Amino acid sequence: MSYIKVEDVSRHFVRADGTSFQALDHVNLEVRQGEFICLLGPSGCGKSTLLNILAGFEGTSEGDVYIDGQEVKKPSPKYVTIFQNYGLLPWRTVLKNVELGLEEQDVPRDEREKIARHYLEVVGLQDFADSHPAELSGGMQQRVAIARALAVDPEIIFMDEPFAALDALTRMKLQDEVSAICREQHKTIIFVTHDIDEAVVLADRIVVMTPNPGHIKTVIPVDLHGRRDRTSPDFWDIREKIFECFSLKPEDKTEYYI
Template sequence: MSYIEITDVSRVYHKNGAEFHALHHVSLAIERGEFICLLGPSGCGKSTLLAALAGFDRVTSGSIRIAGEEVREPHIKNVTIFQNYGLLPWRTVEKNVELGLESLGTPPAERTEVARKYLAVVGLERFAHSHPPELSGGMQQRVAIARALAVDPDIIFMDEPFAALDAITRMGLQDEISDICRNEGKTIIFVTHDIDEAVVLADRVVVMTPNPGQVRCVIPVDLYGRRDRTSADFLHIRDRIFAAFEMKPKDGTEYYI
């Protein structure tokens, strides 16, 4: 049995009297400690699948089990990071990181200690007493990551967390999150529509296609440690993903979009 088992999941919406399959017979098994990227164009059901995994939404048919338990609601041991950071602007950076620990009933002194530890992990200890609006987007997302790690979650769900950032900040954060997540040994399910981002981060890339939302294939990324975006191995995996989307014929000579 795998840690996360998605079995024949469909999610049907009713639009103007017609059925629309946001997810259509999706099956996938994920092991503990894996970094999985759900990759695909807008509308292929990535957010729908993530919301179902995180317990925010129910599927129409099929089942999702985590550690053998059917997912019915958000679980205290799992956290979700969104594109808009979700920080409270009136609280300091440190108090934002303590938020989840407060819900868990962690005593104040321990909360502060844990918050400082994770602010150091994301390189923001100097900003503990700043407020989120004083920080750049990249720094705010690092606060959100510190807050997620502080509760020692089993699984971190991320829905296009870097989409609002400029390209350079985004590349830096991709490298950072890749290092941090590997060191912390968490299971990560990360939604993106960016092929390079998926190859930088994932152990396996789940390639999804729309109308109806389906898993086209799963591509393993056999690269270790921090990834070199210019290496032949990196580009080879990137090419395989392009081919999977049928944007590029298998002989690699031309692009069709």
């Protein structure tokens, strides 16, 4: 049974000069509960637009989106979105940033502190509870944002290129951590990326999108038998399939972005 259902969704925008631009063209997609889905494609393919529609931040021009049988019309407290810029409040400590969503849910003070400290431990930042965001590296700040998202126990986490601004080694570490955490927590994840290796590391299925206008070209299942080893033959086989989708030749590329 589908948990998220995208039915024939198109999205048009009107430019300042009055001309129309089609960001999405008749997109159809079904997602099962607990799946980790990566929306992969180059800039302009509509992947962030699709994420915003799923999260309820934007409407459709045509078609409908359903989550757990309910049509998506606006954002829901059952879902959270993590962006590139972390969204942390600089005047609040790490602990208080993680507590933010719990405050909005009117969780009692003692209980929300207990929950927040638990999720700081999950992301390995229990020793930085009293620090402020400016005292943390970019990777650590993103881990705080992930802890804050997990603390409210959302049904779905939407992520819009959350690691794009990080250095390569930090990005790889966070990819592994997020993959492990989200699978342990059994969350449904929709993750936007333009990084092919990142998609293979994270996803249960990769939704390959192409532009002009944005549509789904194919959906590639990622069966790595529970292992996310970047050096394994299975990893490289899936990676090569994606390169073929975009008519790229891996041997000619030193960077694996699209």
